[in-house]
Amino acid sequence: MAAAPTPTLVLLPEWGAGHLMSMLESCKRVLLRGGRAFSITLLVMRPPTAQATSQVEEHVRREAASGLDIRFHRLPAVDPPADAAGVEDFIARYIQLHAPHVRDAVAGMPCPVAALVLDLFAAPMVDVARGLGVPSYVFMSSTGAMLALMLHLPVLHRVVTVGFDELDGEVHVPGLPPVPPECLPCPVVDKKSPNYTWFLRLGDSFMDATGIIANTADGLEPGPLAAVADGRAVPGRPAPPVYPVGPVLSHGSSASKKDSSSEPPHQCVAWLDAQPPASVVFLCFGSMGWFEPAQVVEITAALERCGHRFLWVLRGPPSSKSGAGAPDGSEHPTDANLEELLPEGFLRRTEGKGLVWPTWAPQKEILAHPAVGGFVTHGGWNSVLESLWHGIPMAPWPLYAEQHLNAFELVADMGVAVPLKVDRKRDNFVEAAELERAVRCLMGEEGRKAREKAAEMRDVCRKAVEKGGSSDAALQRLSEALHDGAVPPTI
Template identity: 65%
Template sequence: MATPTVVLLPVWGTGHLMSMLEAGKRLLRRRGRALSLTVLVMRPPTEQLASEVAGHISREEASGLDICFIQLPAVAPPVDHVGIEEFVSRFVLLHAPHVRAAISGLACPVAALVIDFFCTTLLDVSRELAVPAYVYFTSNAAMLALFLHLPVLHEEVTVEFEEMEGMVDVPGLPPVPPSSLPLPLMDKKNPNYTWFVYHGRRFMETDGIIVNTAAELEQRVIAAIADGRCTHGVRAPTIYPIGPVISFNPPTNQPHECVRWLGTQPPASVVLLCFGSGGFFTAPQAHEIARGLEHSGHRFLWVLRGPPVPGGRKPTDANLEELLPDGFLERTKDKGLVWPTIAPQKEILAHSAVGGFVTHGGWNSVLESLWFGVPMAPWPLYAEQHLNAFVLVAGMGVAVAMKVDRKRKNFVEAAELERVVKTLMGGGEEGWKAREKAMEMKAACRMAVEEGGSSYCALQRLSEELYKGAAVEVKK
């Protein structure tokens, strides 16, 4: 019999695409069950994104692993959307006939369809073809719990969340301030809110949910999901916490300039500021950061990106003369490095000179920080990052809280950044507790993915379930 294949359907964002691919490659490495991967590739809506995806695919095709990439026919993206959640959800739905045709045309047994969590509209395709369907959830179990509980909250909370008296109840989490919910949930009349509720409902139709977390990181919330507390007593699909799912590039012959600079700094003396693939600042906010760093007196490595070009979404390389205060680079040249383009975040976090991380709080960045035991100060900018920031501080204890003015587009004053950097790096009680907890999480993350660890065993259970699914004949 031909080797069964697992069909992956990612969305094109780097944090989604690469995480799902890495999870798929871990399935290929399971002993005792032969599986291949088939990746259905939706053409991204912009040429810049299409070029990035093509680069990722070229590198994966050169890896020699049993992965087949199938390019789906391009579709015209919707133009009347309100926000990114609505856009992605509707854009994905337009691919339904092409996904159906691609899966039906495969010559090998199909073990399962694994979809990104923005792709639940395509569960109808898996049902028509009688193919088991799983969601790959690139964020944490806390956000998954909110998704699953949102249909319940939609019925119970009749006002806007920010108009509530008190906190939002999400089983498994401490009481959540409404200000920590993702921005699309702040307006129930917004189509993005409607799509959040839609996806939360449809997760319940899947055969399982694969989550990029480790059981040890989020024990209470994983238990709450498994017990049905998030879904009004209805048992949720099986949860497979297989993380941290992190890809590591092979070492290069010549270390990156940022890494070489870190080699000249004392151990645990540098605070890293880096804000993901979508994080950027305008001059007023960059000036506040510069003043805060300078007044803190601590060493820093600041990855600073500039605003996108008109009509674009991706940050640009920073023009330091335009973004930084006069004389800042000269005054801080002995203590800091401002890097104006993309930097190798994992390699930087791995360096012994890094003692703290001011981060946007994207879940992939959080996992990288925990993997290396670096405490954080989350500065959420978009997506689910406000909830992540709350979880890191109140749920995990691995971070120092930062006052972010959400009404001013997540603005942070210089004095607040100065306070946070001093707390994170200076050895006060709050900073020390975060550091100790981050080191505990580092050990937990590494044990989870080792043979016999919780994530290793979850991946083994998933592999066995997927192999069973290959016995079902795909309907044509």
């Protein structure tokens, strides 16, 4: 008798590395944890920009050579919406236009489908899965706090009758301390925005999924995860089971650039080798983080005055910054021209004590280095997880998306960061005196509690993914649920 075909997990990620690689790495753990009881089929949407397309193809080439049972199905191209009112509105609408092609791809699978795993922006496609009779899982690449907020947002929408930017008071998100309105994610501040409307819809769609896979751990975010599990996020309606399988550290584009053991260390790492332990503050702002010249001047003044050793990844403005930029908001910075961006004499005055690096840098290797004592970060969740994995305390400087909520959670709930006051009305501008204060706090005695808490969270992260840890147990429950639910699609 012929062996039964291996069920496949069908993945539909958003094209950004933080979404695509986080989902893929998490589902690869399911594949490996299940004793190769599954294969993975990645549905590849053509991104709306040439730069994003090139990066996706790089990921596809690397994973195709990994030796794992991962297949790739390219969906037909669709025309992007021309009238999107914002980044989130564009992404959600562009993904939703692929719904008929996703349905055809899943229906045409030559093997049983264990589940359709959807990016958070693709959550409305739970309807596609339901129509085909296959389970659906939403992959949450952000925090448990963001998950609790998205599930609770329809409740807040009814209770809070004004825009959150007009609210006099705090916002109550189950599982979190009271949240100041200025700490809410960018897409939900303005109730009149189409971005807000999409987030309402996305939160509702989460509730219709078979389950939610989250790149976090019980010990990292016990409050928000418990609030979802015990029904406080959506009173009167049980939420789907949540599987916290993290931290899953996305390789992203850095995996192809990382130096092999036979090559000399990256120049940033070599510079760190000559610095004392825990003496360097690392400043890096993600794949889309860059600053206008006026902000660069403030940063240089702060770094000179605080006197701490520093490694600063400084990027230049995107080449597309002549208009609206990329429609999905993915304007990537260019390599910085340090002579143009930095004040005259800064490099000379800080020589030996600081390094300004103008292009891509190996962030995980840098955070793992014993010379690094603190991290000034945009607060993207992948960067936060990398920092916590190595026990590095943070000063979060949120720039976009959900990062303001991340910063609030890191300071007020986890205690692994020191506060940094940003002016949202001035495009998240930070004065030199404020950055100087935050760096002194982060690297000095005032930051001791944050350092101790970050070291605790390092242990939490590592124990969670060990055999028998909370995330390993969640992965086992997820693998069993997927195995039990695998069915041939019903057309």
